[in-house]
Amino acid sequence: MSTHELLARLKQPAPGKIVLLVLDGLGDLRTAEQPATPLDRATIPNLDALAARSSLGRLIPLAPGITTGSGPGHLALFGYDPLTPEADIGRGVLEALGEDIELGRDDVAARGNFATVDAEGRLTDRRAGRIETSECERLIDKLRQKLAAELEDEGIELYPGEGHRFVLVLRGEGISPAIADTDPQELGVPPFDPEPTSEAAVSTADKLKRFIAAAGDALEDEERANAVLLRGFSQLPALPPMSELYGLSCGAFAGYPLYRGVARACGMTAFNPGKSFRDTVQDAANHWEDFDFLFLHHKATDKAGEDGDPEAKARAIEEVDHGLPELLDLGPEVLAITGDHSTPAPMKAHSFHPVPLLLHSPTAFVDECRVFTESEATRGTLGTLLSRDLMSLLLAHCGRLKKFGA
Amino acid sequence: MSTHELLARLKQPAPGKIVLLVLDGLGDLRTAEQPATPLDRATIPNLDALAARSSLGRLIPLAPGITTGSGPGHLALFGYDPLTPEADIGRGVLEALGEDIELGRDDVAARGNFATVDAEGRLTDRRAGRIETSECERLIDKLRQKLAAELEDEGIELYPGEGHRFVLVLRGEGISPAIADTDPQELGVPPFDPEPTSEAAVSTADKLKRFIAAAGDALEDEERANAVLLRGFSQLPALPPMSELYGLSCGAFAGYPLYRGVARACGMTAFNPGKSFRDTVQDAANHWEDFDFLFLHHKATDKAGEDGDPEAKARAIEEVDHGLPELLDLGPEVLAITGDHSTPAPMKAHSFHPVPLLLHSPTAFVDECRVFTESEATRGTLGTLLSRDLMSLLLAHCGRLKKFGA
Numbered sequence: 001m002s003t004h005e006l007l008a009r010l011k012q013p014a015p016g017k018i019v020l021l022v023l024d025g026l027g028d029l030r031t032a033e034q035p036a037t038p039l040d041r042a043t044i045p046n047l048d049a050l051a052a053r054s055s056l057g058r059l060i061p062l063a064p065g066i067t068t069g070s071g072p073g074h075l076a077l078f079g080y081d082p083l084t085p086e087a088d089i090g091r092g093v094l095e096a097l098g099e100d101i102e103l104g105r106d107d108v109a110a111r112g113n114f115a116t117v118d119a120e121g122r123l124t125d126r127r128a129g130r131i132e133t134s135e136c137e138r139l140i141d142k143l144r145q146k147l148a149a150e151l152e153d154e155g156i157e158l159y160p161g162e163g164h165r166f167v168l169v170l171r172g173e174g175i176s177p178a179i180a181d182t183d184p185q186e187l188g189v190p191p192f193d194p195e196p197t198s199e200a201a202v203s204t205a206d207k208l209k210r211f212i213a214a215a216g217d218a219l220e221d222e223e224r225a226n227a228v229l230l231r232g233f234s235q236l237p238a239l240p241p242m243s244e245l246y247g248l249s250c251g252a253f254a255g256y257p258l259y260r261g262v263a264r265a266c267g268m269t270a271f272n273p274g275k276s277f278r279d280t281v282q283d284a285a286n287h288w289e290d291f292d293f294l295f296l297h298h299k300a301t302d303k304a305g306e307d308g309d310p311e312a313k314a315r316a317i318e319e320v321d322h323g324l325p326e327l328l329d330l331g332p333e334v335l336a337i338t339g340d341h342s343t344p345a346p347m348k349a350h351s352f353h354p355v356p357l358l359l360h361s362p363t364a365f366v367d368e369c370r371v372f373t374e375s376e377a378t379r380g381t382l383g384t385l386l387s388r389d390l391m392s393l394l395l396a397h398c399g400r401l402k403k404f405g406a
Numbered sequence: 407m408s409t410h411e412l413l414a415r416l417k418q419p420a421p422g423k424i425v426l427l428v429l430d431g432l433g434d435l436r437t438a439e440q441p442a443t444p445l446d447r448a449t450i451p452n453l454d455a456l457a458a459r460s461s462l463g464r465l466i467p468l469a470p471g472i473t474t475g476s477g478p479g480h481l482a483l484f485g486y487d488p489l490t491p492e493a494d495i496g497r498g499v500l501e502a503l504g505e506d507i508e509l510g511r512d513d514v515a516a517r518g519n520f521a522t523v524d525a526e527g528r529l530t531d532r533r534a535g536r537i538e539t540s541e542c543e544r545l546i547d548k549l550r551q552k553l554a555a556e557l558e559d560e561g562i563e564l565y566p567g568e569g570h571r572f573v574l575v576l577r578g579e580g581i582s583p584a585i586a587d588t589d590p591q592e593l594g595v596p597p598f599d600p601e602p603t604s605e606a607a608v609s610t611a612d613k614l615k616r617f618i619a620a621a622g623d624a625l626e627d628e629e630r631a632n633a634v635l636l637r638g639f640s641q642l643p644a645l646p647p648m649s650e651l652y653g654l655s656c657g658a659f660a661g662y663p664l665y666r667g668v669a670r671a672c673g674m675t676a677f678n679p680g681k682s683f684r685d686t687v688q689d690a691a692n693h694w695e696d697f698d699f700l701f702l703h704h705k706a707t708d709k710a711g712e713d714g715d716p717e718a719k720a721r722a723i724e725e726v727d728h729g730l731p732e733l734l735d736l737g738p739e740v741l742a743i744t745g746d747h748s749t750p751a752p753m754k755a756h757s758f759h760p761v762p763l764l765l766h767s768p769t770a771f772v773d774e775c776r777v778f779t780e781s782e783a784t785r786g787t788l789g790t791l792l793s794r795d796l797m798s799l800l801l802a803h804c805g806r807l808k809k810f811g812a
Binding site for chain 2: 006362403
């Protein structure tokens with residue numbers, strides 16, 4: 001029996017609320033060069049006091065040694081197995097979610113690049129000289145104006161991204177994501193046609209061929225961005241919603257669009273509280289009565305890790321510490337504080353290292369951990385779990401799972 | 407390769423004996439209100455001394471966050487995966503085992519309720535006013551007498567249970583458990599007929615229809631218990647016996663029938679030593695030479711946990727401590743002491759929390775744990791395992807598993 005089958009069988013209503021607070025990229029490293037992690041260095045009296053009356057443990061995001069992106073990292077925290085094809089978030093969908101573009105179940109999204117081709121149509125720069133974001137916005141405006149009728153007819157929408165990146169969304173009947181990438185990933189050759197990889201995608205491919213040709217014509221007078229490349233055609237993963245899986249109504253409070261998008265893909269209602277932790281807690285407080293499960297996302301930890309700035313990461317953790325009492329005052333039955341992955345400052349990137357986990361609830365075993373750090377969490381009663389086992393623990397501590405068998 | 411396939415391939419004889427001592431519901435909680443667990447509070451010099459020269463660890467009965475009933479909890483300790491359909495113990499079988507009714511592989515058991523119906527046959531009380539056990543015994547006697555010939559002809563046996571509950575057992579040729587519940591789980595409607603859910607169950611369903619009608623007639627003059635409801639039709643799970651899986655002859659020593667029943671379902675020979683731990687050890691001593699594997703069950707810990715009485719639970723653990731030297735004197739090669747699940751006194755119920763495990767053997771790594779408590783076990787060398795992985799460890803420490811590969 002799969003975990004989802006088991007939980008669907010055992011789920012039961014209970015009055016308490018579950019709060020999952022994700023400090024993005026929370027986990028960090030002790031090394032010879034960085035003998036204390038940001039969690040070690042941060043002054044976090046509220047988190048430490050909470051740790052002393054909670055259960056600690058660690059989460060492995062996907063599998064030992066596997067570094068996860070933000071999408072799969074969050075899917076795992078929400079109880080999905082990101083390693084199954086059903087939970088695969090395509091590149092196009094990820095870009096769309098990151099630009100806060102709402103996607104319906106049947107819409108298809110692709111990641112676009114502005115590129116440069118020569119007179120024979122051969123690629124000379126796959127990123128159009130890495131144009132500025134403002135230039136990208138100008139080009140998208142130009143396409144929207146010159147191709148207004150075509151885009152309307154074909155059900156195609158264009159959205160600027162960062163630098164040379166844009167997002168293409170196809171909406172309408174009979175759309176299929178089974179389209180091969182047009183980016184040949186090399187120079188000196190023309191872009192590929194958008195070939196259908198299944199019979200169902202033939203008409204979608206035709207729409208895209210017409211669009212690519214029209215875009216080429218519309219951009220003919222551009223020096224650098226005179227062509228478009230498309231890849232990662234994809235639809236929202238058809239995930240069973242969390243309401244169905246766990247019997248929970250779920251709200252997401254995240255200042256960045258990607259996390260709202262992933263939350264929506266899991267059936268949550270998503271809110272944008274802005275980027276400060278206090279505002280995130282305030283927004284959750286405003287919607288406290290509407291949900292059984294509230295996911296709060298804090299991005300600053302990950303950004304500091306990516307910047308290789310352990311001091312900034314410690315301050316981002318301290319920001320959460322300052323706001324923690326207000327979150328506790330809301331009275332969650334279960335509060336879990338963890339990360340979607342580690343982003344160690346010395347690595348300036350996501351990593352595979354386990355992430356500390358704090359679980360507070362009246363039925364949480366108060367273990368011998370007294371502070372909230374990576375190494376203290378190693379000694380915690382929750383042990384080291386896969387992220388996708390966290391939801392079972394949250395439901396269990398909230399009294400939302402019946403006994404299996406008699 | 408499944409664990410069972412692996413063990414079947416690697417098993418080898420060895421002279422030593424394995425003792426598995428289950429303190430039912432052993433695990434408990436530290437919380438703000440209960441800062442010390444019964445294990446923390448109990449005075450257990452023998453268990454602590456043993457812990458100091460053993461390996462400690464923890465068992466997760468089924469999966470993180472999943473609370474198990476006693477049946478699946480024990481099946482897991484015996485090395486079966488309770489989450490597979492083959493290991494499912496139906497409600498009827500569980501009730502029968504709990505009443506010490508011997509079931510053959512082909513017999514079908516159902517859980518019965520005495521109930522009240524009105525003049526039109528509609529349910530007005532699914533539990534017949536929660537009659538006393540003595541009243542239930544009187545009613546079963548009445549049915550046995552009035553329907554003696556019918557019951558004999560149909561191969562039906564009736565056994566009183568607690569309160570309004572009874573057990574129905576069908577024995578004979580061509581019996582099938584594929585029968586839907588007759589309990590509609592609501593009032594104001596008549597009970598369902600016992601409908602066959604497969605072709606093979608048609609004749610069984612007919613037997614049951616005749617019985618239900620005859621029982622209704624026989625109970626016509628009763629004010630409250632004038633009807634019967636049947637549910638949970640089931641057969642013993644078809645588990646491969648432990649002798650075959652592990653090459654062990656197995657004896658069970660348990661004062662409560664349910665545990666003897668589950669042990670028998672796994673191919674063990676079961677004995678009833680009564681309820682004291684000393685008597686349980688004495689009974690095991692009397693049969694010491696007959697078995698390679700001896701399962702000793704101690705129920706009092708679970709009962710105290712269910713009663714929310716941590717002092718009684720501590721005393722139940724101390725009772726085991728007093729009897730431990732006699733058990734050690736028998737000279738088991740491997741002695742494991744653990745629980746089938748946690749029953750924390752503050753929760754007054756089974757829970758999902760990991761259960762401490764002590765494993766003593768000449769080949770057990772003597773770790774840094776010095777006392778036998780939940781939190782000390784967190785630091786143990788065995789780590790945190792699924793209960794169904796315990797049998798491999800017991801066999802291994804007993805020298806009963808060959809090397810895999812060369």
